[in-house]
Amino acid sequence: MDRHIVPGIEAKHAAQAHREDLKIQDEYGCRCMTYWVDEERGSAFCLIDAPDEEAVKKMHDQAHGLIPHEIVQVNSNVVEAFLGRVTDPEGYYDPNEPNLKIFNDPAFRIILVSQTKDSRLLKNDLGVRKSEKLLALYHEIMRQQLHENQGREVELKGERFIASFVSVTQAMACAAGIQKGLHVAGELIDLRVGLNAGMPVTQDKSIFGDVIRMAEYLCCTGASNQIVMASIINEIYKDDGKNNLADESAFKSVSPTNENVLQLMFDVLEGRHMDSQFAISDFCLSTGMSKSKLYRQSTTLLGMSPNELIRDYRLKKALSFLKTDRNIAQTTFDVGFSSPSYFTKCFQERFGISPLAYKKLG
Structure with missing residues (x-):
């Protein structure tokens, strides 16, 4: 699925572009399944069965010159679950172009x-x-x-x-x-x-x-x-x-400001939690916040200090790891703890059960 950012796009424009894609899709091994157009937000999304991203870009470029801004690989069943369809919906026909099917169906x-x-x-x-x-x-x-x-x-x-x-x-x-x-x-x-x-x-x-x-x-x-x-x-x-x-x-x-702070903090945690040397000073550096500001944001938004947040994030990651074939020692190091005994102690305190007993519950 790709995204085109086209300010001022109208449903008719999207229909015309889709028609041009259909004319040459076979040349690039593509099958243009359907699309969504959002006039209000100036965006269109195409669902295409294609061999690779490059084929999609080349097809669009030759058909109408609108190169997609982003492309992601998707499963059609997942697309249908989110958006309700993977084929064209009912539309209407322009009297001036009776063969052009038009519909305005946003993907928002x-x-x-x-x-x-x-x-x-x-x-x-x-x-x-x-x-x-x-x-x-x-x-x-x-x-x-x-x-x-x-x-x-x-x-x-x-x-x-x-x-x-x-x-x-x-x-x-x-x-x-x-x-x-x-x-x-x-x-x-x-x-x-x-x-x-x-x-x-x-x-x-x-x-x-x-x-x-x-x-x-x-x-x-x-x-x-x-x-x-x-x-x-x-x-x-x-x-x-x-x-x-x-x-x-x-x-x-x-608020939007707090959303940005949440995004920043969790992005840093996702990227650094595996590092047992990751400390508050690193957290501050990665988020661009002073120690006092990071503490204030963490306690206000999440109800815990930055140190508690790092530990809690690692322990919650451990829950999913322990459901796999990883043993406790592997899990310890994979989630950023440097000592299995300390990991076990923290896990027991946080969840009221030892990692071994938790693993056996599966």
Whole structure:
């Protein structure tokens, strides 16, 4: 899938360009499946079955000269899950060009990400039967609210759920319905919900990758059973929809400035957490913040000091590593701890279970 940034683009322009692509697609081994056009945001996205990125660029260049700004490899099933189709929708025909099918279908989507406590930790905390019943209830309510609010299920794997919506109002109603449906169970499973919005293709190498990632970061800023909205959600969410929410105190909005800070801190952590020598001085240098500012931002946004944040990030990474065939010593060093004994101590203190016992719960 590629993205073209074309200020002032109209649906008819996109249809004409797509028609020119279809004329020569075979010359480049391509199959132009469909496209999306967003007049308001000046963007178009093409879904193409192609041998490589270069073939897409050359085909577009010869057909109409509009070289894509970004290209990402996608799975058509995932595209359909996010956007609802992989073929052309119904359109209309211009009287002046009766053979030109035109449609205006933006690819801009509202993305909902919900997360619960790790399933193995829930088993340890609540017992196998109770934890399984709560997760089953979580899945049931998720799908029920998704159906009622016309959302699309993209992923539901254990603790993480991803859904896509065309309407902000429906996305918010879905989040509120999930929260209300789970009620006390939401706190027991430590439910977190993040809402963000954006385009499917950016500089990230996966479809809606940066949109999902920010929604996950937002989940980290909220309290248990709270919904956290990105600034863009807050901007476009309609007042009449907001007034229909039963409990607005359960919702939290993050400013654009704080989103940038979150992005910066987590990007640094993702790139440096494996380094056991990574220290607060390195964290400050990488983020361009003084020690006092980093401390203030970390405690305000995430409720923990920078040192606590680094340790917590590493320990959460360890949870996923311990679900693989990595042993405890390998996991220790892969997540940036220099001592297996210290890693075990921190893990036990953070999660109430030893790494070995956690691994056996699988």
